Amino acid sequence: MSLDTDGEFERLNALRRYAILDTPPEGAFDRITALAAEMLDAPVAMVSLVDANRIWYKSVHGPAGLREIARGPTLCGAAIEEDGVYMVEQASADPRTQEHPLVTGPFGLEFYIGVPLKTHEGYVLGTLCCMDTRPRSADLRQRRYLETLAAIVMDEIELRRSAAQISRLSEALAAACSDLERRACFDPLTGVLAxxxxxxxxxxxxxxxxxxxxxxxxxxxxxxxxxxxxxxxxxxxxxxxxxxxxxxxxxxxxxxxxxxxxxxxxxxxxxxxxxxxxxxxxxxxxxxxxxxxxxxxxxxxxxxxxxxxxxxxxxxxxxxxxxxxxxxxxxxxxxxxxxxxxxxxxxxxxxxxxxxxx
Missing domain, CATH: 3.30.70.270 (Reverse transcriptase/Diguanylate cyclase domain)
Incomplete structure (x- = not known):
């Protein structure tokens, strides 16, 4: 499945509005990926954000130092096209993924499960995903856990955006108050004190x-x-x-x-x-x-x-x-x-x- 051009344009605009790409690691997201890895008994868990030409990771539990990869035919890129959980149980035997670099390369990925991170407006920014080198599945309870954690990730992203908006509004209000004070204190014609x-x-x-x-x-x-x-x-x-x-x-x-x-x-x-x-x-x-x-x-x-x-x-x-x-x-x-x-x-x-x- 491929994304429609107009929909992808709007999705990328939504991602830009959240201003989360290339931000420093944050404990709240790291705790969520650690919990996701534990609940699904997986060695790797990530919060990924799907940009135009790359997959950028806000949090990675597992491989140290991994921050982004080229977008290409990625698993997370495919997961954002799904309405719900996207799961691959044996990647080396699945036509969707058997040629994927993470499958054919040193990592030897076999299991992938990802849940879309969806905004209140319905735009999918990325995924909360888990990976394993063993062919396996995730039961209904594990999938529900991951969906709940994905919703918490999205809540954190929304809170982060709201905090930034409040900060900008506070700065604008302070500037407006300063301008009002200046207007009240100074004569508009001559510039000396009123x-x-x-x-x-x-x-x-x-x-x-x-x-x-x-x-x-x-x-x-x-x-x-x-x-x-x-x-x-x-x-x-x-x-x-x-x-x-x-x-x-x-x-x-x-x-x-x-x-x-x-x-x-x-x-x-x-x-x-x-x-x-x-x-x-x-x-x-x-x-x-x-x-x-x-x-x-x-x-x-x-x-x-x-x-x-x-x-x-x-x-x-x-x-x-x-x-x-x-x-x-x-x-x-x-x-x-x-x-x-x-x-x-x-x-x-x-x-x-x-x-x-x-």
């Missing part, structure tokens, strides 16, 4: 700052005349400006500093382990990074962009204040920067760096 994540991390950083040796500082930054940019050039250009401003400020922050978008054109930068003077220097560096070079526009003249900022320093000696209070003070300083001519940084006590040269 408002909720920024405020949460800021609160924790400030708690550590007041317990440290230097302190920290909050800088609320607003893009100057941003509504006019949107009204004149459109929201596409406005988005381009926001991304460029965020990128330039992020490039001027230090490791350990935070930067987030907390409103339409409003950003919050938090500097860790700084004195008030150091914070003002960093804030000026951010402002300068934005206004130093015009933002290039596709098909048009570059756009001059500037930002204004309000800075609130938090010293270690300060009593821990609610974040909202510190933010309100920084916002008031930002308003003073806007009122004072824009493109400048103002401290919450009203002082400021010298305004930029005209």
């Amino acid at each position: 408002r909720a994540a920024m405020l949460d991390r800021t609160a924790r950083l400030l708690e550590r700052a007041v317990a440290g040796t230097k302190g920290a500082a909050l800088l609320v930054v607003d893009v100057d005349r941003f509504k006019g940019i949107n009204d004149t050039y459109g929201h596409g250009v406005g988005d381009r400006v926001l991304k460029e401003v965020a990128s330039r400020m992020a490039g001027s922050c230090r490791g350990g500093d935070l930067l987030g978008r907390i409103g339409g054109e409003e950003f919050l930068a938090v500097f860790a382990e700084v004195t008030e003077e150091e914070a003002m220097t960093i804030a000026e560096r951010l402002r300068e990074a934005v206004c130093r070079t015009p933002v290039p526009l596709p098909g048009g003249a570059p756009l001059e962009v500037s930002v204004s900022g309000g800075l609130r320093a938090v010293a270690p000696s300060d009593k821990p204040a609610p974040l909202a209070d510190s933010m309100a003070e920084a916002d008031a300083a930002l308003y003073a920067a806007k009122s004072g001519g824009r493109n400048r940084i103002v401290l919450s006590d009203g002082s400021q760096m010298p305004p930029p040269a005209a």
